[in-house]
Amino acid sequence: MTFTASGFFYLTWRDVLMNDTAVDFVADSIKVALFTNAMTTPNYDTNTAYAAAPWNANEVGTPSGGIALASQAFSVTTGTLKFDANDTAWGSQTITNARGCLIYDDTIATPVAKPAILGVTFGADFSVTSGVLTIVWDAAGIFTATPF
Amino acid sequence: MASDEAKAYRAKLLGLQFQPKGSRPNATKTTVLHDDDRGGGRVAGRQVEHKDGHVDAFITPPATRISAQTKEG
Numbered sequence: 640m641t642f643t644a645s646g647f648f649y650l651t652w653r654d655v656l657m658n659d660t661a662v663d664f665v666a667d668s669i670k671v672a673l674f675t676n677a678m679t680t681p682n683y684d685t686n687t688a689y690a691a692a693p694w695n696a697n698e699v700g701t702p703s704g705g706i707a708l709a710s711q712a713f714s715v716t717t718g719t720l721k722f723d724a725n726d727t728a729w730g731s732q733t734i735t736n737a738r739g740c741l742i743y744d745d746t747i748a749t750p751v752a753k754p755a756i757l758g759v760t761f762g763a764d765f766s767v768t769s770g771v772l773t774i775v776w777d778a779a780g781i782f783t784a785t786p787f
Numbered sequence: 788m789a790s791d792e793a794k795a796y797r798a799k800l801l802g803l804q805f806q807p808k809g810s811r812p813n814a815t816k817t818t819v820l821h822d823d824d825r826g827g828g829r830v831a832g833r834q835v836e837h838k839d840g841h842v843d844a845f846i847t848p849p850a851t852r853i854s855a856q857t858k859e860g
Contacts, residue, residue, distance in 0.1 A: 768840070774846050775847045776848075777847055782852065785852060785853070786856070
């Protein structure tokens with residue numbers, strides 16, 4: 640019952656790479672939803688989507704379903720592909736013990752609705768009181784792909 | 788009670804800057820909640836407590852990485 644690791648959801652990425660899903664990281668509504676550490680440990684090999692276990696419980700923050708990324712973009716620097724977007728902020732509210740987030744495609748309905756793309760742990764619980772919770776995406780981006 | 792103008796004049800004589808009530812900065816206390824190496828990246832998080840009682844948080848998780856082995860030859 641912990642959210643200790645970040646990762647890519649295999650089933651979604653397989654479908655993306657096999658052209659079995661029409662996920663568009665830039666044009667679609669890619670949302671970020673917050674979860675507490677009370678959730679069942681994510682399984683990046685088998686988890687499928689937002690609203691499917693374990694991503695159907697222990698969500699925090701308003702609105703339910705999370706906040707859509709804005710200004711998503713891909714870029715490349717000396718062979719490293721980067722996916723980035725504007726920082727994501729939950730407007731003035733009280734949020735208790737956000738431990739990590741799920742990034743998913745809110746636009747896609749088939750073959751799997753709202754497919755899970757990426758899970759990101761924060762490593763600790765974060766709370767705000769009548770305040771703003773902001774994920775300041777790393778300068779390296781939300782995720783990168785690097786040949787080695 | 789002295790007017791803001793009088794207070795500003797007195798502050799000026801003392802070489803100070805007077806800030807009328809309501810325009811003072813919302814004093815904050817910043818606490819680092821988490822700062823840790825994780826998977827080759829650094830997770831950083833801080834909490835900012837404001838004078839009016841509201842609390843903000845800022846989280847910077849490291850970019851999640853895909854490493855792709857390429858075949859050569």
